[in-house]
Amino acid sequence: MEKEVKKAKTVGEGVKFDRIRRITGYLVGTLDRFNNAKKSEVNDRVTHATKE
8 A cells, every 4th residue: 555745845835025134123124214324234244154
């Protein structure tokens, strides 16, 4: 007797979302409402290597 093996689905699979960042305590998706100081803070940040 053969058993069917079902692949487990990952939570959130197929759901599209934008990048969310934490900037001075705020969770934001876009920078269009930020003043020049906050935009400058984003540009000055150091990016860390991530595992993929």
